[in-house]
Amino acid sequence: MSELLMKLMEINGPSGYEHNVRAFIIKEIKECVDEVFVDKMGNLIAHKRGKGRRIMVAAHMDEIGLMVKKIEDNGLIRFSTIGGIEPISLIAQKVDIITGKGDVSGVISLRDLAGDELIEELPEINDLYIDTGLRKNELAIVGVKVGDYVVPTHKPTFLGNKKIIAGKAMDDRTGCYVLIKIIQNLKKQKLPLDVFFVFTVQEEIGLYGAQTSLYKIDPEWGIAVDTTNFNDPDLKVECGVGHGPILIAKDSEMIANKCLNDTLQEIARVKKIPIQVKVEEFGTTDASKIMMHKGGMPAAILAIPVSNIHTTISISHMDDIHNCILILEELLKNPPKSCIF
Template identity: 55%
Template sequence: MNIELLKKLANTFGPSGNEMSVRKIIQKEIKPYVDECRVNKLGNLIARKRGKGHKVMLAAHMDEVALMVKKIDDNGYIRISPVGGIEPVTLIGQVARILKPNGTVLCTGVISYGEVHEGSEIKELPKIDYFYVDTGLTKKELKDKGVEIGSYVVPTQQFNTLGNKDIITGKALDDRIGCYMLVEVAKLIKKTNLDIYFVFSVQEEIGLYGAKTSVYEVNPNWGIAVDVTLALDSDLKGNSNIILGTGPFLTVKDSEIIASPVLDEHIKNIAKKYKIPLNLEIADFGTTDATNMMLHGGGVPSTILGVAIRNIHTTAGIASMKDIRNCIKLLKLILENPPKI
């Protein structure tokens, strides 16, 4: 497996609605391994490996949570609005890049919050309205550089390895890991009777919009959203079995859907047969592109398969390469041994 590709994907900026830089990398990487590659009007990348059998849609989203310029104060401080689900407390002191519409960097800033001194009392978690980005530039200098209302602000951190180098950390692991896994699966599938559509979707973090439009084009017989979930192995309450390094997860239920029991049972049987560790997930909050796949037309049997990460929706996500390798292996086996749906 090419970990350099995952590193490149994670380090690239691709906030919801501005995913073109990520898409270019994926398109170049996957094109030699598929029969067709196209971008639809919303910006989704759809890569097809032709077959005469059932249509299968595998979806991973390219976008990452970020921020947007809401106002520029007279002193040059930039007020921000969230793009996707971000806990404001995780932003304090983060370095951020402000982007041009084409995704290149205009300038760098630090996400700031009123000075916190030792012994000072914090009565509640800070709200996004209290944050600002300090670029060291005046309002005029920001304007001259092209910073304006609507410019993207992306918190950043370089991809790195931890411990024995089988643990990775970085920004945008949700869902560049999923994108990476689909590219690697496309490389491994040599011949198939299935008509496979690898869909790299946009704007998942703000409303699952990319999958909603792509599923109309693909019209699949069944589908899998390849995404990440929150590892709760550091939760002192111990109310989850989703633990980093113990294998991929398969969703039974999230906050929006109950996954296809037939598809889930088939995947569980494959994992058992080939001795791939697999965790079952019951999620009380959050959902994925599988929601809009499942609700297409008269209904599409769908589920979610992926890996767990710690510190989700931060610049310091943590994931296990062992889990990623096992998930790629399982996805390949599912496509080689498809369900009868």
């Protein structure tokens, strides 16, 4: 079960560079649905035909990353962030620069401090650079140039608790994994819905893939499967890793459809699956674009709790991921009727 997720997490796919993730997913699902196609934006859409209402179930393929912005004369590389990343989390991280001639390894460093100088403020991106050990002319020879993608090199691994997985790109390869497993599990089952599983692009920089895919499939309601953070290692707040998937009732851009949320909670109650509810002040997901399509539609977010979110290595619990699959499978087999206007 976890081997597929680990393979997904290993693939490099920052926003705008999702093609390798997309190719991997196509191989996993092409025999399990009625149609697979890629739109002009790069979204991967898998259609499982049914006679009921059209539903969009979305997870984004892209991950956070960096891009080469400037190469100094001494060979140090300045970079821009792709998605929301706290600069302090990047210090001393090993990265690969993806070039047309192959990957070039480097380490992200902070400017040298003089003597006993202390850092009095959190570093900004302009305070950081990538050191490859190469001079500017040598970087040109190996193919490094402005606009190249930069990705972390952390391989996924299990921690002391073998149900807890850590690695890069957990946001949102866990969501992609959930969709893949649902597609595979329901391969031979007829559903009372016309389902479009959409693996979106460029979510991290503006939800662009979700927005454009909606014009093609024109759903009547939708669910986004994503990740969300929790902030208390002692689990003194309601939402924590290993305590079940999270329904996000509100984020910075939307309020989820209450009827859909109630339905998902009832499924969890009947199936005796732990589930959590969260009110978020920051961030949003593809669901905010789904909700605003045309005249608007019901939309909800089912998220997997992740610690160290939007860093080069995050942590999640396989039980939460598995339970997310169980809840969504039941929703697709027995969808609500009263929530859809």
